[in-house]
Amino acid sequence: MRSHDAADCCADAVTGLAEAVLSEIADLLDQFAASGAQSSIDLSGLPMTDADREKLAQRLGRGEVQATLDVAGQTDVWETQYAGVWWVRHFGGNGQVISEEIAITHVPAILLTHREDARAAAERLRKACEVLEATTAADQSSAERDSIHA
Amino acid sequence: MREDKTLAQALESRGVSRRAFLKYASYVATLMALPPSASRVIAEELAKARRQSVIWLSFQECTGCTESITRSMSPTLEDLIFDFISLDYHHTLQAVSGAAAEHARTEAMKANKGKYIVVVDGSVPLKDGGVYSTIAGITNLDMLKETAKDAFAVVSVGTCAAFGGIPHANPNPTGAVAISEIITDKPVVNIPGCPPIPEAMTGTLAYLLSFGKLPELDAKGRPLAFFGETIHDRCYRRPFYERGMFANSFDDEGARKGWCLYKVGCKGPIAYNACATLKWNGGASFPIQSGHGCLGCSEPGFWDKGGFYEPLAAATAKLDIGVGAAAVAGVAAGAAAAELMRRKKSAAVDAANSKKKDG
Amino acid sequence: MDLLDFARGPALQIGLYVFAFGVAFRLASLLLLPRLKDLSAARKGAPGAVVASGREIIRRMWPQSVYAEATRFTTINGYIFHLGLAIIVFLGTPHILFLKGLIGVSWPGLPTNIINGVAVITFLSLIAALVHRLQSPVLKAISTANDYITWLVTMLPVATGLLAISHLGWRYETLLAVHILSIAVFLIWFPFGKLMHAFLIFLSRGTTGAHLAHRGAQL
Numbered sequence A: 001m002r003s004h005d006a007a008d009c010c011a012d013a014v015t016g017l018a019e020a021v022l023s024e025i026a027d028l029l030d031q032f033a034a035s036g037a038q039s040s041i042d043l044s045g046l047p048m049t050d051a052d053r054e055k056l057a058q059r060l061g062r063g064e065v066q067a068t069l070d071v072a073g074q075t076d077v078w079e080t081q082y083a084g085v086w087w088v089r090h091f092g093g094n095g096q097v098i099s100e101e102i103a104i105t106h107v108p109a110i111l112l113t114h115r116e117d118a119r120a121a122a123e124r125l126r127k128a129c130e131v132l133e134a135t136t137a138a139d140q141s142s143a144e145r146d147s148i149h150a
Numbered sequence B: 001m002r003e004d005k006t007l008a009q010a011l012e013s014r015g016v017s018r019r020a021f022l023k024y025a026s027y028v029a030t031l032m033a034l035p036p037s038a039s040r041v042i043a044e045e046l047a048k049a050r051r052q053s054v055i056w057l058s059f060q061e062c063t064g065c066t067e068s069i070t071r072s073m074s075p076t077l078e079d080l081i082f083d084f085i086s087l088d089y090h091h092t093l094q095a096v097s098g099a100a101a102e103h104a105r106t107e108a109m110k111a112n113k114g115k116y117i118v119v120v121d122g123s124v125p126l127k128d129g130g131v132y133s134t135i136a137g138i139t140n141l142d143m144l145k146e147t148a149k150d151a152f153a154v155v156s157v158g159t160c161a162a163f164g165g166i167p168h169a170n171p172n173p174t175g176a177v178a179i180s181e182i183i184t185d186k187p188v189v190n191i192p193g194c195p196p197i198p199e200a201m202t203g204t205l206a207y208l209l210s211f212g213k214l215p216e217l218d219a220k221g222r223p224l225a226f227f228g229e230t231i232h233d234r235c236y237r238r239p240f241y242e243r244g245m246f247a248n249s250f251d252d253e254g255a256r257k258g259w260c261l262y263k264v265g266c267k268g269p270i271a272y273n274a275c276a277t278l279k280w281n282g283g284a285s286f287p288i289q290s291g292h293g294c295l296g297c298s299e300p301g302f303w304d305k306g307g308f309y310e311p312l313a314a315a316t317a318k319l320d321i322g323v324g325a326a327a328v329a330g331v332a333a334g335a336a337a338a339e340l341m342r343r344k345k346s347a348a349v350d351a352a353n354s355k356k357k358d359g
Numbered sequence C: 001m002d003l004l005d006f007a008r009g010p011a012l013q014i015g016l017y018v019f020a021f022g023v024a025f026r027l028a029s030l031l032l033l034p035r036l037k038d039l040s041a042a043r044k045g046a047p048g049a050v051v052a053s054g055r056e057i058i059r060r061m062w063p064q065s066v067y068a069e070a071t072r073f074t075t076i077n078g079y080i081f082h083l084g085l086a087i088i089v090f091l092g093t094p095h096i097l098f099l100k101g102l103i104g105v106s107w108p109g110l111p112t113n114i115i116n117g118v119a120v121i122t123f124l125s126l127i128a129a130l131v132h133r134l135q136s137p138v139l140k141a142i143s144t145a146n147d148y149i150t151w152l153v154t155m156l157p158v159a160t161g162l163l164a165i166s167h168l169g170w171r172y173e174t175l176l177a178v179h180i181l182s183i184a185v186f187l188i189w190f191p192f193g194k195l196m197h198a199f200l201i202f203l204s205r206g207t208t209g210a211h212l213a214h215r216g217a218q219l
């Protein structure tokens, strides 16, 4: 029998929620496979214990893709061993998990580059090129000058 | 001040990408218990939004609420909210003071007429013409009315603003009232707590910003996302409550073993707040986890509920003398009634006897 | 002041005052009544008053065999809800804490789910008592408003308590307030209705026993 001593007695209790979530994921994956309907489950909104979460993570396992993002703190994304089932874990500023979801999709939105970001990046790249051209031009002319002097 | 640039444009130069918006949006969706699909909408709306002008009024308060919201910040995701809003007036935080500060307030009101949000912490004293709390010579009552007139919404932050709080506690010498008792023609959101959970404040503001409307509220004007369940509903000590394992004092075996704190006055069963799930200081702990019962600080009149260490089941009125007096009075009345009966009886006996004699 | 504040404060206060006054009044007015001295000599071999009343109280705990069948339901069902009520009131932790606030002493309680189970049984037993009363022609004929009100004020705390612990209907604080208010009503009705039997039943049975023994009735 487990003792009641630990103050956080229930962090390691298994409630059976992992199994429930698992079967919901299976349903959603069926739909995604059949019609391409994407969906997600907010894990942070469920009263899961740490043990439940651990169990679910174990059941789902890890698949081919893993990514670490550095977006206002860390975010971990991985595809589980079931293709199309992704785990997205957002960390806050102090390394605490602030939001966690299962996404049933081709690829989680957070991984995609937004067009607006691309536009801003293009601008920046343009500027960088201009700067580069300008500096190369300057380098060249100074090199020419040097060779004349030589 | 309201700016022309969208938030996305304004933050782009600082390296805040759309991914950050998306991440912030999933954070808000989680906080507000919205479906994950809502986070895309939130992200898009936030990116399109302009910085939201916020005027923060501090009345009869202790600055704990401001402390709480600013403590939610280590320059990270959680405080992106401070990039989304423009805190145009907050007399504790702003650099300028006096006439310049009041000028900033009136300017912001003019520039954002009908669109700015007024955040209030602290209650408003009404007694004696409101003289007990003034800023720049203006009473809190006048300043609140004037500032809220053209606001889009009012957010009462902290139990003092939401329900009167500590200034309102017995005997309420200044006649303090809640903001919602003064502002009756505008939506007022209450985010009580002493202080409120920072995420409840920032989450509600972010919701207002992205949806342009109030989140779902309970009967006391509190966002259901944070105040929909009691502490007791989500308390990790609940299994001990069910099993009847209680701490009887703060240093007994039960207390050391982390058993339920009901007997030592926990008000968790009637306190609606998110402490048990969101916790405090970046998820470090919350009062019950640290061994103290819930005070029920997010409830109206929490200061006057018969003592923090009195169990919820106990009567709150002082009874001993009254009950004793009632019992004594009862005995006296009973004795009088018995005496009455005795007299009636002996009168009847006398009457019968005299009849017999006469007869 | 919200409903719960009212219930925990003034309502309980008034309820307890009326209860204390009423019970003291009823007991005093009864016990202080002049009693005729029994001048007859006790029968030979009759036990003393104390022993005789004690015996009678015990004897009446269970019906005589001639009546056993006819009163079986009333007896058993009566025991069930009386014991149930006693367990809930004196061994439920919140109730112990309430009593502690009044009398200053406390004792260990039973786990919540056991109390819940007992409460459900008590609830059903009380329902059965009412149904029986309404179905039995004799019982129905001799029932007065007093009986029905007494049943109701006993039932209400049980029913509202069950609702409160299972969070059914309203929000918990409202249910708790209603539960406490029902206790206040119970306390107010107690001294003036049939609930007073809690104080009087052993008194009357004991007196009867002593009286009968004095006269030499062999029971």
Ligand code: SF4
Pocket: B231, B232, B233, B235, B236, B237, B238, B239, B241, B259, B260, B261, B262, B266, B267, B268, B269, B288, B293, B294
């Ligand atoms: S500690 Fe308080 S909130 Fe937690 S289970 Fe006990 S009474 Fe409920």
